[in-house]
Amino acid sequence: MAENATQRYYRAPCPGCGAPVEFRSAQSTHAVCGYCQSTVVRSGEVLTRLGKMAELFDDHSPLQLMASGRIALDGKDLPFTLIGRLQYKGDAGTWTEWVAFLQDGSTATLGEDNGAYVFTRPFSTARELPQAAAFRVGSTTAINGKPFSVAANVQASLISAQGELPKLPPLGQPFAVVELRSEDGEVLSIDYGGPVPKLERGRAVRLEDLQLQGLKDESAKEEKGRQFNCPHCGAPVQVKLDNTKSITCGSCNSLIDLSAGVGAELRAAEQDEPVQPLIPLGSTGQLEGVPWQVVGFQHRMGVEPGDDEHFGWEEYLLYNRKRGFAFLVDATDGWSLVRPTTGAPKLASSGQSAIYLGTTYQLTSNYNAETTYVAGEFYWPVERGQKTFNRDFASSGRGLLSMEQTPREITWSSGSKLDSDTVAKAFKLEGKQDALKREDALPAFKASGMGCGTILIILVVLVILLILMNSCSSCDPRVENCSSSSYRSSGGSYGGYSSGGGHK
Template identity: 30%
Template sequence: MVEFTAGSAQVVVCAYCQTVVARKGLDFESHGKIGGIVPTDSPLQLRAEGRYQKVAYTIVGHLQKDHGAGPWDEWYVEFADGRTGWLSESEGVFHLMFDMGVEEGVALEDLHPGERLHLRERAWIIEERGHGRVVAAEGQLPSDVDPTQDAWYVDATGPKGAFLTLDFGTRGHSPEAFIGEALKLEQLGIPAGQLRPRVRKVALQQARCTQCNGNLELRAPDKSLRVACPYCGALLSVEKGGLSFLRLLEKPERPPTIPLGTKGKLDGAEWICIGYLERSCTVYGVRYPWEEYLLYNASRGFTWLMDSNGHWVFLKPVPAGEVSVAPGVAAFHEHRRYKCYQQVTAVTEKVLGEFYWKVHAGEWAHATEYVAPPYSVNVDATDDEVSYTLGEYLEPDVVKEAFGLKEPMPPREGIAPSQPNPNKAGLRSAFIWTGIWVLALFVLAGVLSATARNQVVLEQPVVVPPGTAPGTPAAMHFSEPFELPERGNMKVEVQAALDNDWLGIQGDLVNQDTSDVVSFYEELSYFRGRDIDGNWSEGSTSGSAYLSPLPAGRYVLRTTAAFDVKPNRKMPMTYNVKLTHDAPDSGWFCFALVLLALGPVVAMYRSHSFETRRWADSNVGE
């Protein structure tokens, strides 16, 4: 007996014999049988009730589809307000989508993973283009199912968890568009009592290699599609609860740094290491290898930990629609700009452990890395799929402590693309402290300037008569005595009336009480003329100097003039001398500024040197 309880359902699958029954008006007709549902790890089940955006819904139908890499589940839901939708699950993330009708003018052959798509007034990034067929069904469904039909689809993501599926059917028509969003299990609003207990493939938990009979002990038997035996290197397929041999693989030359089965805590969750890959790329004939560890958490799904030359990066999957990319130039994610570092073809060489896809040695992907240390955005693209991961650089000791590793970590070599610049913190600190000291320097200079006496103790003109020989007693001049009331420095200012001439002034400050002498010399010159470029001039008619602090006392200034002897000189040489006691001196201030600037300059040099060495290994822009 079959019963239609969902108003939108047109087909029901008999729970006893798997016959597909369709209603036609008031009558019913059989459309053949379909396969029974294979138990999976999905927590959803028929007749479970939930709430989405405060509207109740019920799961009324269930499809299982397969594209050759294992089945996935899709659930048909009916809302209390009459709407219908589909729930699909992918690696622990659920997508609730609603039928938006047929999208005209969109062709499957024009859509490629990684490309941007504008649809329904939104921007999308295509993540996958694939195909699959319905292999099993149960419950009530909105339309007939044909297990012989291979249907094509395109999946794309947008900002803030938006999700798009274009269903092309057999490629011969415009696609149906389904738009929704990514949700976590708790966001589905289904009470815990209505969730299905996790199904465990007990037979696979203690499976043995079909080639060497080694104990494999699968850590994620419900998710794994491929298993690489650590004993003999056999690659095994996980199908229908059993293992089948595919081929022999080359075993790694040394054991993984993180042994398979090791548990560790990163990013607030406990992970178990279930898989190990050795991958490499070749640039200008040079091979660059690295290692990748597949981590699994039952509630958060899969993530990766990469080791390249002793540098570790924690990689978390991120929807492509959350990232804006200018290919080969930059990527933008959550208000952070990532600069393109490298573009290579990554090849898988060696495999150990379990994997959620049909991994094999020799598979390749176009890999692009964008960096904003310590973070990175990594794009792996094949002909049919593109995946984005957000990386965070980890210190080796963090990984060692997280997984409780006893052996020493591999030594770091070179500079990693997303390795933090260790000199940036010092550069920032240097600028901060320099700013503080410069501010203190200005305050000190202001205080000294405000408290200085700045007293003019002597200002007098001196006249050297024509015909006087330089350096002779006739060229000397003695000032009137003047008093310095306390110890302080002395500023000497000299100014002369010069025109295409020079004047040297030897000055001696004589302490009349002690006969101590403090000397200075100031030379002035000023020349001018005219050439083919026009008027020119050089030199100055004035100059100044600071003398060391002088003790208090009574002083006399003696000056001696030096100049060129010109027979036709008819005018006297005149100059003016001005002495200012306890005058503010900016020389020490400038010297202190130069010393303070050395810190930031050295820090900038070290930081720039690190970045230069980092980007020397980049292959972008060549």
């Protein structure tokens, strides 16, 4: 546990049950008794009971109270301990904020949302913050002279809390939360849950970099799957992920909306023309040094504005307990692994390029995209027919950057290309290498060592073949990954309700 020799802990009996309630931070004004769930407020050395806090929902987080770690801040390596937990519900899902008590006596926030983490600290501005309504999603604003993009402006409410808390907005009462992102990956979160807006600034972090100790023992966690009968065919449907908002029936392929929760009214949409994923649902593959499980699959179609040629691609939703969610994208010219960006890339006024974390990406295509088929589980209420406007960018290397826009939100994702051999080895599908083969990241002449004359002949032959295929191809992009056009991969379904959850 992170400790500070100069910090005096305060302990007093709970007014509700008499159990000890401890305050480690002088900044904490509230606490939730771990025995009777009483919400208590501290005034000097007197504790007053305000009522009873709602039970926490099980978000299957590896974090827990009293877990400790280290964070690099302002050139210092500071120990911290998690002393409180706040669970919120917003327009597009739920997220958790952990109260971190640092060795220097200050507090910070470790935000957790669908396996993504952001570490933020209180931040002050040179002038008074405007009302939440002044922040329009997609617009640019300046905070202390630094430009930020407005990534989200949502209504949220506190649904539960635990431990020691420096703030406690009224339970269930909606308030505004605004998120700003910079091109260098910085996040500013403005919380309008109190009389004065609270501003915090930080960046994305990975749990393994925080040197955390005292995490939940994964082997000791009891998996409690939810089960119900499909509203379309009556077959049993098992929900494995706690934050699932959409799932498909394994018997009739119907798409079922769980956004209102199991036990509420379920809506099912029958899906025809099922698409068979090359990588089976439930498979586990090793990418970036960690295991990823395939939990969802979707087929999407796109068309460029003013064009009538449709193209298709596929996305596999991957899940890792500490890394959260990522997308393995299967497009006609290659595979890629992408995830949402923490910051907001700087888009050129011409729209032909974007800069993110110092790297310039050039526009490769822009198009309207639509989801046409889904299978498995998803952490957002996905629907057939969901539409976005997409822009894809690529760097001089393997880097990829994508923007998805809906009337509600503009979201970005980034990643890199993968060789098909890497995908085959990761998921132990060497027997399907031919089916997985795509135009890999290396140029053909570099990969094969062929001479320029040979390449020229091959290019001529390819042009002739493409003309013939364009005139007589029977490929249906609605159910197949087929296109003779340039690189088009959505970069992950982040946008509107497809968002990976930007609220920390």
